[in-house]
Amino acid sequence: MGASIQINGITHRFSEKGPNVLENLVFDIAPGRSTALIGESGCGKSTLLHMLAGLMLPTEGCVRINGRQVTKPHPEWNMMFQRPGLYPWLNVRQNVALGLQFTGKTAALSHRVEEMLALVGLSDKGSSRPQDLSGGQQQRVALARSLAVEPEVILLDEPFSALDAFTRRNLQIEVRHIAREKNITLVLVTHDIDEALTMGDSVVVMGRNPGSFQSVMEIELAYPRSPIDPAFALLRDELMTRFKHSVEGYTPARQACLASVSDPTNNIKTPAHERLQECKETRRSAPLPINR
Amino acid sequence: MSNGISSGAVAIRISTMPWSPLRQQLFGKVAYPLMGLAILLVCWWFGGYLIASNPATQSFAGFAPAQALPEAWRLIVSGTLMGTVLPSLYRIGMGLLWASLVAVPIGILVGASPVLRQITGFPFQLLRMVSPLAWMPIAVLAFATWDGAIIFLIFMAALWPILFSTAFAVQRIDPMYFKVARNFGASPLACLRRLVLPAVAPDILAGFRLALGIAWVVLVPAEYLGVTSGLGYAINDARDILAYDLLAALVLIIGIIGYLLDSIIVVLIRYLGWQNSA
Ligand SMILES: Nc1ncnc2c1ncn2[C@@H]1O[C@H](COP(=O)(O)OP(=O)(O)O)[C@@H](O)[C@H]1O
Ligand SMILES: [Mg+2]
Numbered sequence: 001m002g003a004s005i006q007i008n009g010i011t012h013r014f015s016e017k018g019p020n021v022l023e024n025l026v027f028d029i030a031p032g033r034s035t036a037l038i039g040e041s042g043c044g045k046s047t048l049l050h051m052l053a054g055l056m057l058p059t060e061g062c063v064r065i066n067g068r069q070v071t072k073p074h075p076e077w078n079m080m081f082q083r084p085g086l087y088p089w090l091n092v093r094q095n096v097a098l099g100l101q102f103t104g105k106t107a108a109l110s111h112r113v114e115e116m117l118a119l120v121g122l123s124d125k126g127s128s129r130p131q132d133l134s135g136g137q138q139q140r141v142a143l144a145r146s147l148a149v150e151p152e153v154i155l156l157d158e159p160f161s162a163l164d165a166f167t168r169r170n171l172q173i174e175v176r177h178i179a180r181e182k183n184i185t186l187v188l189v190t191h192d193i194d195e196a197l198t199m200g201d202s203v204v205v206m207g208r209n210p211g212s213f214q215s216v217m218e219i220e221l222a223y224p225r226s227p228i229d230p231a232f233a234l235l236r237d238e239l240m241t242r243f244k245h246s247v248e249g250y251t252p253a254r255q256a257c258l259a260s261v262s263d264p265t266n267n268i269k270t271p272a273h274e275r276l277q278e279c280k281e282t283r284r285s286a287p288l289p290i291n292r
Numbered sequence: 293m294s295n296g297i298s299s300g301a302v303a304i305r306i307s308t309m310p311w312s313p314l315r316q317q318l319f320g321k322v323a324y325p326l327m328g329l330a331i332l333l334v335c336w337w338f339g340g341y342l343i344a345s346n347p348a349t350q351s352f353a354g355f356a357p358a359q360a361l362p363e364a365w366r367l368i369v370s371g372t373l374m375g376t377v378l379p380s381l382y383r384i385g386m387g388l389l390w391a392s393l394v395a396v397p398i399g400i401l402v403g404a405s406p407v408l409r410q411i412t413g414f415p416f417q418l419l420r421m422v423s424p425l426a427w428m429p430i431a432v433l434a435f436a437t438w439d440g441a442i443i444f445l446i447f448m449a450a451l452w453p454i455l456f457s458t459a460f461a462v463q464r465i466d467p468m469y470f471k472v473a474r475n476f477g478a479s480p481l482a483c484l485r486r487l488v489l490p491a492v493a494p495d496i497l498a499g500f501r502l503a504l505g506i507a508w509v510v511l512v513p514a515e516y517l518g519v520t521s522g523l524g525y526a527i528n529d530a531r532d533i534l535a536y537d538l539l540a541a542l543v544l545i546i547g548i549i550g551y552l553l554d555s556i557i558v559v560l561i562r563y564l565g566w567q568n569s570a
Contacts, residue, residue, distance in 0.1 A: 055475065078475060079475050081468065081471065085469055089490045102473060149476065
């Protein structure tokens, strides 16, 4: 369980003559690892995540999950969105079962649904209407819906950003915990530095115009992580500085000074063209609306 | 002293509290509707009185409740009503069935495809504005039986409300729901079954309710066509034999059945709808 992810030289533009929204992205994620992508709004985080999910194809380059090139959605990888997107005509239990029905895994349905509801702490809400639940509970249902199909990768696109601080923190810790238990590879997109540090084994800082990977930080803190831990605070400062640099323009000179932070084994600076040969030609589909 | 007053006030509040909602229910659900019904009866009675007291209209005195209500009762208990109502219900049912079978799929396609929406927008709006009864000559030519022609007229009346409410409902589906489905690799058929149809079901029913209302109104004049059964025929027949008490009784019965049919849909909407359950 747990899949590896390869990002092989991704460049993307939404129209033929348009600007590159993403440019020359290269990155490898080991099975079961959690990677947080942070960057300013508009730098292309959601676009990249849609490509990892197979909901969109890049103009150049490709994604491989467990060595298989991603061309469309698949039960092995699953995305959680900012809004839970629960179907209001189904009760909570039926919503959790939805992924299983859509992917055709209906054999295990009933016991799996109860198991997932218990896992996210909503066993007593199975018969409720989703619209009667709080925002945090709704996002838990969405989590259970994703987990029910037993994915090897979960992609999270700012899934907690609409929640209050306490709920958000609990869910961050819980999702990270569950993913570790089940050895699920996580890719989390966020603009919240604390969220990145709470959930990520590595944090990738993205710059914008065009969207590119600026630097990678390994976060070697034990889980569950606490923001009041002094080590956490130090890492936050460091990340903040890198984040600022990603906004103002990254200075390679600076990276040399960062002796205290171990730099990533998988090198984001690999020239993209070296990785393009990994990709087969595929048919492109029309772009999806990303936000909302 | 002050203690005594406050506890007394509390006691009063408690004793009146459970009464207030019950009283509201009693008035809202029973007393006021009965009052409305009584007003209607009084108006009817007064109209009948005016007709009877005017020598020029005296021959229409059968319209009054005193004559019409016993006639309605006689129709019901003698069983002749069944023979009159069933053909009408059959035609309404067939017309609505065909309208639903055609309107729902087209509505879904039009709602889902902006191109199709632009192509069909003008012709549909134009056809919708044509009174269903205007199709009568065409219906008579096109259908071998009178029944077929009447069902066609009801079909034309019921088509548009169902089609438009379905199309609008499909357009209003949250794109997020489709994204969730695609994310799990849902097939188009699974999307239709588990997403589109349940999402638009309440609106289809709402459109169906509108359609039923229009169809019921169209039914009576449509049954003036050649058929020899049904409520419209019965009304025409009663006029021809100058049985105005029978005519008034039929009008009353048409109103009541229409109201009952509508109530059935309202109950269906309440049980099947997910929108108002929040
Ligand atoms: N369907 C689309 N067509 C054209 N441009 C788009 C589309 N979706 C997103 N963009 C643009 O791509 C850039 C990256 O968007 P997005 O991936 O949503 O950023 P983020 O998630 O980091 O905020 C933005 O400048 C946005 O305006
Ligand atoms: Mg985004």
